[in-house]
Structure formats: C-alpha cells, structure tokens
C-alpha cells in the first residue's frame with residue numbers, strides 16, 4: 001500500500017507516515033510546517049493579547065495617577081480653606 005501526503009502529494013514510507021488531527025496522511029515536512037504555522041498563530045495571538053494587557057495596565061495606571069493628582073489638589077484646597 002502506498003501512502004501519499006494529503007498536503008504535498010509526496011510518497012511517504014510506512015515508518016514515516018504521520019496523521020493530521022482529521023486523520024489524513026501527512027509527511028514529516030508538512031507536519032513540521034503545520035506545527036510552525038500553529039506556533040506562529042499562537043505567538044501572534046500572544047502578542048495581540050500582550051498589547052491589550054499593556055493598554056489595560058496603562059489605562060488603569062493613568063486613572064490611578066489622575067485620582068492621586070485630584071486628591072492632592074483637593075487636599076491643598078482643603079488645607080488653604082482651613083488656614084485662610
């Protein structure tokens with residue numbers, strides 16, 4: 001029986017045949033390329049996620065900073081009001 005890669009059509013030796021998640025025969029090169037593409041997708045997703053996390057942290061940090069400035073201003077106004 002001849003095993004043919006479902007991706008590139010190359011003939012695969014019995015000992016080297018691999019299968020996709022869908023059960024299609026695949027050669028080692030196509031399997032490797034598939035894994036590289038998968039990890040590239042994962043890396044891209046992680047970068048995307050990191051960008052949003054950084055944005056979220058930045059937003060929260062800026063909000064806290066604005067709150068501290070507001071409280072400091074209120075404190076100064078309060079102290080001047082009591083003193084004056």
Ligand SMILES: [Zn+2]
Pocket residue numbers: 005006007008009010026027028029030031
């Ligand atoms: Zn192949």
